[in-house]
Amino acid sequence: MWHEPDQGDAFAPHDHALCQSRALAEAEERLRQQGARLTPVRRRTLEILLEAHRAMGAYEVLDRLAEAGFGRQPPVAYRALEFLVEHGLAHRLQRLNAFAACLHPGEDHAPVFLICRVCDKVAEAHAGNVRSELSSAAGELGFTVERATVEALGLCPACAGRDAE
Amino acid sequence: MWHEPDQGDAFAPHDHALCQSRALAEAEERLRQQGARLTPVRRRTLEILLEAHRAMGAYEVLDRLAEAGFGRQPPVAYRALEFLVEHGLAHRLQRLNAFAACLHPGEDHAPVFLICRVCDKVAEAHAGNVRSELSSAAGELGFTVERATVEALGLCPACAGRDAE
């Protein structure tokens, strides 16, 4: 029982070079439509997140940006990351105080994150049913959900396999 | 269409003095069974969370502990809060870097939190269906969920009513 590796699935073996360049191209296209600029820092920041294919702390990103010749002060990283998040190109993971590139930008989304506790990779799962159950549970208390954070910690298939051996 | 106010529902009008004392009594009982000690700092920490009936940052708790004569250093609060979380008497809210007293200790639970963005109150909703949808969405990627954070930001019924006026 194997599945077609989809674009949100960081765990499935895949051509990661292609995965990165596609995400970058999608980002460019998306920003062009919105009239926003993918400046050098922002571009490099997105590349850093995409290369890692996992969640990274702002200071870790900052170190990499500094290596690439950009400023070494926190706002440099936070601003670029905030820009990416606002434009749907990255997500913030509350549980880790960290950021990860969005794996399927463009789609309207409020994703559910799956974080492997062994390899730190992050995937985005289909959220529709989870969200609707959440709204309905909230509705029973008269609560209106505006935004929700859904983050699961666990084992990805690769690391689960390694464990079992 | 009104509902029976249940124990996890911080939004429903209720006798809060009773709500607190019941939670405290349940906490004592629970810890006695586990052979853990509800020492003065720990007890006061739980009381502080229960009084507020909302999420509080560790440093806010620390200030209150200091007022009550306990140490003014971060570990004092973090240790007490960690103890309460470990024993199922409080929860950590990732989204806010904050803590809240558990509203129904004893029940085996992995709650879903509803956080009102206006009044900051926190309720716990029934999570069963949300969790199972989450596990099933994760399962499609071969991912095993061990622990999950589900936190919704939005409007509680009282604040929604005030808004509409």
Add this chain to the structure above:
DNA sequence: ATCGAATTGTAATAAGGTAACAAATTGTGG
């Protein structure tokens, strides 16, 4: 009373995040 374990106090520091302002860059109308 005495010993070991658990708990609390304290100092020092790491990690995460933001406000404020200056310098540089970019795009636009004249």
Add this chain to the structure above:
DNA sequence: CCACAATTTGTTACCTTATTACAATTCGAT
């Protein structure tokens, strides 16, 4: 091209959140 406004980037300074390490105390059981 030039002036000029808007945006973006750099830097300083500071704030909040969290942990490590170790000393002092308290608790429970011999």
